[in-house]
Amino acid sequence: MKREAVLIIDFGGQYNQLIARRVREHHVYCELKPYTVSLEDIRAFDPIGIIFTGGPNSVYAPGAPQVDPAIFDLGVPILGICYGCQLMAHHLGGQVTPAQSDTAREYGKTHTYFDTNCKLFKDLPAESVTWMSHGDHMAKVPEGFALAAHSDSCPNVAICDEARGFYGVQYHPEVNHTEYGAQMLRNFLYEVCGAHGAWTMGDYKNTAIAAIREKVGGGKVLLALSGGVDSSVAAALLAEAVGSQLTCVFVDHGLMRKNEGDEVQAAFDPWPIHFIRVNAEKRFLDKLAGVTEPERKRKIIGEEFIRVFEDEAKKIGAVDFLVQGTIYPDVVESGAGDAAVIKSHHNVGGLPDTVDFKEIIEPLRLLFKDEVRQLGRELGLPEYLVTRQPFPGPGLAIRVIGDITREKLDTLREADFIFRDEVAKAHLEGTMDQYFAVLTNMRSVGVMGDGRTYDYTLALRSVTTSDFMTADWTRIPYEVLDAVSTRIVNSVPGINRVVYDITAKPPATVEWE
């Protein structure tokens, strides 16, 4: 069977990687290339279909991104989205103009009517909601095109030339707000381009491994492993690609959850890599002794992490490549460009500038979180690592309020473990995006047996969120909270009271410090 690849031509829209992700979801391989891609490169890529993305410009503006018009003679189906649709119309003899009035501009959810005879809308409802974000209009539809969808304010929301396989939509099928957007993209891939959908995450893995091997050659590779999903998946991928040349440095700062350090180590044992676990607990706890101010704690940990990593890197000697587990949302959140550097500091407490390496490898840079998890499974990482909830770089240091001692950390570890265990028993993990225990610095009077106690109050925190920028507290069933509380006060010495944090973010944050 012919290799099936879709080329996505990037005109600078904000959802472009999302289009790529949607195509992958339909099991079709795709690549995103800038609009400056040459016709020879497009021919060499040999796509079964081309998608023009949206973009911030107006097609008639001076210097607006263009394509070589010969692209329309390749005999390859094209789907133009928003700017891409207008560009296609502009090149093929249509006319694009600014909206006549503010009311004619379309932003947001729009009720849209479809011609379901058009292949793009085959088997879909004749009316549904689309997500619009455009100020320009097609005043004249190019010759050979038929109108395929309209809204109350716009007669040509979608156009199609079925004979040539050209389709244009003014809305964004890739975003979730467009009700049947995924199916429309699927129709383009399967009904128009004739895809069979044989591509899998396993193929992604193989392609990524081949690319890493080619780049790294015989060079030495270093990776700072935090035990989080992203760095673990990056490590597994590199291990598979260039195992014997890879050194993973796992700085165990003694601020991990119960058994976490051992779990991370065990997960990487089967790979033929050089795995260094630096047991730096004493170093970190000594530096943190008596420190109560949250920002101080974070700074100390970030700084100490750099020192430990630097010491290990020096021992290893000249390293050619440094691997980072940057994923696509990190790139977006930090802004393009130097995003990788920004995130690495956030992720692992900062990597030293002084470590001598030639290049940074970011093999997950184009993947979304759930795709990273899928790749992790493909690589054989254990499920508990792949589905791990986020865990902050400074670890339990910011969940022990006030000064940190080994004893308090152990108390918290035990209580946190019980919370997670009870959540697992109740099969509630899917409803909670992050959940953990916090050892408050407050003590109160209690009664245990016949005696008085004066022990710490433990807080439970659980949030439900999609992006961690805002979050709601999870409505955990009372009986689960009851089981957690009872088990903790009965089995963890030093805790005589358990409370549940019912504050959203904002005004609170997810972590207490």
Ligand code: XMP
């Ligand atoms: P906040 O407390 O800011 O947390 O609402 C939002 C998310 O970020 C995580 N977090 C961190 N992650 N290094 C990290 O890698 C950090 O220093 C850090 N601080 C907070 C937090 O666990 C939550 O998922």
